[in-house]
Amino acid sequence: MRRPGAIAVLARLLLAGPGPARLHCGAGGWVFVFPLGMYATAGLVLGPAAHVPLIHHIGAVAVWPAAAAWARTATALAATAARTARRAGRAGPEATGPVAGPVAARQHR
Numbered sequence: 001m002r003r004p005g006a007i008a009v010l011a012r013l014l015l016a017g018p019g020p021a022r023l024h025c026g027a028g029g030w031v032f033v034f035p036l037g038m039y040a041t042a043g044l045v046l047g048p049a050a051h052v053p054l055i056h057h058i059g060a061v062a063v064w065p066a067a068a069a070w071a072r073t074a075t076a077l078a079a080t081a082a083r084t085a086r087r088a089g090r091a092g093p094e095a096t097g098p099v100a101g102p103v104a105a106r107q108h109r
Contacts (some may be wrong), residue, residue, distance in 0.1 A: 002054050012098060018043070027028050029069075029072070029073035029076055029077070030073055030077075032069060033066070033069045033073050033075070036062065036065055036066035036069050037066045039059070039062050039066070040060075040062035040063045040065075040066045041059070042059065043055050043057075043058045043059020043060070043062055044056060044059035044060060044063070045059075046059070047059060
């Protein structure tokens with residue numbers, strides 16, 4: 001069975017609805033953002049250097065999906081961070097802080 005290419009996977013992730021499964025990606029989404037930005041940057045730089053305007057135009061168009069992916073991933077990361085902070089707040093002060101476990105329990109006695 002043939003696996004989808006990277007561009008197909010990236011397009012599917014960008015076009016997917018803002019469901020909870022997509023907004024839960026957190027930091028892992030940056031794996032997709034970096035290649036999109038690199039494709040756009042490479043097109044913008046390579047086109048003029050190689051005197052091929054088409055490559056430059058492709059890079060200029062690719063900037064927008066890269067920016068959208070960046071915004072979507074940053075939003076998902078912020079949502080995940082907020083969710084984690086709320087859960088940590090409900091767990092109580094023993095679960096938060098730089099040291100948790102037996103040492104922290106002895107300090108609170």
